[in-house]
Amino acid sequence: MVKYDTELDAIFTALAHPARRAMLARLGRGEATVGELARPLAMTLPAVTKHLKMLERARLISRGRDAQWRPCRLEAAPLATASGWIEAQRAIWEARLDRLEHYLHGIEKRGGKKR
Amino acid sequence: MVKYDTELDAIFTALAHPARRAMLARLGRGEATVGELARPLAMTLPAVTKHLKMLERARLISRGRDAQWRPCRLEAAPLATASGWIEAQRAIWEARLDRLEHYLHGIEKRGGKKR
Numbered sequence: 001m002v003k004y005d006t007e008l009d010a011i012f013t014a015l016a017h018p019a020r021r022a023m024l025a026r027l028g029r030g031e032a033t034v035g036e037l038a039r040p041l042a043m044t045l046p047a048v049t050k051h052l053k054m055l056e057r058a059r060l061i062s063r064g065r066d067a068q069w070r071p072c073r074l075e076a077a078p079l080a081t082a083s084g085w086i087e088a089q090r091a092i093w094e095a096r097l098d099r100l101e102h103y104l105h106g107i108e109k110r111g112g113k114k115r
Numbered sequence: 116m117v118k119y120d121t122e123l124d125a126i127f128t129a130l131a132h133p134a135r136r137a138m139l140a141r142l143g144r145g146e147a148t149v150g151e152l153a154r155p156l157a158m159t160l161p162a163v164t165k166h167l168k169m170l171e172r173a174r175l176i177s178r179g180r181d182a183q184w185r186p187c188r189l190e191a192a193p194l195a196t197a198s199g200w201i202e203a204q205r206a207i208w209e210a211r212l213d214r215l216e217h218y219l220h221g222i223e224k225r226g227g228k229k230r
Contacts, residue, residue, distance in 0.1 A: 009131055016127035018120055021200070028207040076208050079201050085136070086198040092143040093191050 007058075011082045014058035019043065020051050024060060027074035031064070037072065122173075126197045129173035134158065135166050139175060142189035146179070152187065 014020055023037050038048040052072060055061045060078050064071040129135055138152050153163040167187060170176045175193050179186040 005133055005136075008136065009133065012127050012131035015197075015201075016124055016131060018124065021120075021123065024204055025207070028204050029211060074204075074208055076205055079205050079208075082130075083198045083201040083205070086130075086194050086201075089139055089143050089189075090191055090194050090198070092140070093189055093194075096144060 007078070007081065008085055010054075010058040011060065011078045014054050014060055015082065017051065017054075019048075020055055023048075023051060023055065023072075024074060024079075027061060027072055031071040031073050033069050033071050122193070122196065123200055125169075125173040126175065126193045129169050129175055130197065132166065132169075134163075135170055138163075138166060138170065138187075139189060139194075142176060142187055146186040146188050148184050148186050 015024075019041055022041060026032055026037060026040070034045060034048055034052065037052070038045055041048065043051075052061065052063075055072075056063065058078055059075055061072050062075055064073065130139075134156055137156060141147055141152060141155070149160060149163055149167065152167070153160055156163065158166075167176065167178075170187075171178065173193055174190055176187050177190055179188065
């Protein structure tokens, strides 16, 4: 059975585009308006807004309530969720490699004794 | 300017689907054939093959050369690349929070002296 985790789906989808990663990297250095985010990306405001919506859906950013500016702010918790999933897989994989190495080392030692 | 990193695009796209994450989790515990990967997912072989191709494109898995079985194997390096990017963003964000806290603490201390 596949465990459907729509939270991870949304986070990894959001991280899969260079413009959205650039926006997150910018927001890591402080809040920014949509205009400020658009400038270095050489993108139209509607294109930027579309990317921001995907980041908001993944809860990677939140928007201020000020009607005129609505600055964007990075939310770090989903980043922790994403890297937590990846690190858990790496830990399982590394534990398996360690067991394999231990096993091969055991064979080698027993082989040595026979000689 | 957006720095286009097609490697990260492919990795995060591959991680954005629960079936592909389930396959990676399974492969973390050891090599598996396409049939073995398909079974717990209740998916057709062509559907599984499509997901495997996305994992291969992101270099998250490799396939054995044995023509009949071609077992799938997890490749951990792209997982490290993905979590490396995320952790770098978190580090920048946390350093900024630390500076902010330090700054606010300084204001508080100066305010205390004035009383």
